[in-house]
Amino acid sequence: MAEILVYVDHVDGAVRKPTLELLTLARRIGNPVAVALGNGAADTAAALAEHGAVKVLTADAPEFTEYLVVPKVDALQAAYEAVSPAAVLVPSSAEGKEIAARLAVRIGSGIITDAVDLEAGDEGPVATQSAFAASFSTKSRVSKGTPVITVKPNSAPVEAAPAAGAVEALAVTFGALATGTKVTGRTPRESTGRPELTEAAIVVSGGRGVNGAENFGIIEALADSLGAAVGASRAAVDAGWYPHSNQVGQTGKSVSPQLYIASGISGAIQHRAGMQTSKTIVAINKDAEAPIFDLVDYGVVGDLFDVVPQLTEEVKSRKG
């Protein structure tokens, strides 16, 4: 069976969920070979083996942390040349998409970004993308070179499928461009204890209807009862009610959770662009004509200040 290169997103050896989802998809089209780079790369092996990696190629060097993405592209290209895979899968984060695009250019291959599903095809893997507020699904395959495909978080289940996961050191020679852009400082974001917005299985978002920073507490309370991340519309962010890093939409983050709850959000096309691929969409809005209701699986016409706290209490009581 052909080998499929899977780029590993991890934090100091802790593998992030979107990578485990990639392994599920990779197993549909071949044998996953994982590429883990940077501090703690070797520590990823157990989790990757547990989820189907037949081999784990690791490399660590100061270049991976001291410079932006090019050293990682050098390493992924080295892995590509060593393995000659049938496809390369990368998580669809901002960094992942840049790495994938640069690799595709270097190896002269076609690229598909933001896939939401992947299946084997006679002429190579076929990727599904979701377009125009999820009103269309498109299927495509790369017709030139080795397919490079980025996959959105929450596109596949995480499945245990134990494999050898043999660790091998990857030899990487950094090119002249690798040290072109140096990281000059890092400020860790204060942890909220909530899941990362783009990876969360559930997202609860608030919009202009929340009517003030002080009221976002009710959105956070619902999120916390569900173990969800908190999102916000641009109107709420621009008003200074919630941090820009939580904005969902065309000029914010793209999310694709199992469940998206929009409260006091009208459903402008630019907001939809960032949440249209959510599996189940629920909206709470006091205007029955709000465009968000065209998109939802479940809609509640009501005042969010009545509905959201009741929902939070109900969730808490059902959790016992």
Ligand SMILES: Cc1cc2nc3c(=O)[nH]c(=O)nc-3n(C[C@H](O)[C@H](O)[C@H](O)COP(=O)(O)OP(=O)(O)OC[C@H]3O[C@@H](n4cnc5c(N)ncnc54)[C@H](O)[C@@H]3O)c2cc1C
């Ligand atoms: C280039 C460009 C990029 C953009 N990028 C983004 C983006 O990334 N993300 C984004 O979100 N927007 C983006 N926008 C802005 C977008 O067009 C909308 O203006 C914005 O999404 C509106 O936010 P909203 O739904 O919170 O506010 P509104 O459109 O004002 O809607 C508020 C809703 O809350 C409801 N409401 C009010 N009070 C209550 C209550 N008590 N209970 C229940 N419901 C209530 C109202 O009925 C209304 O439907 C962009 C716009 C442009 C031009």
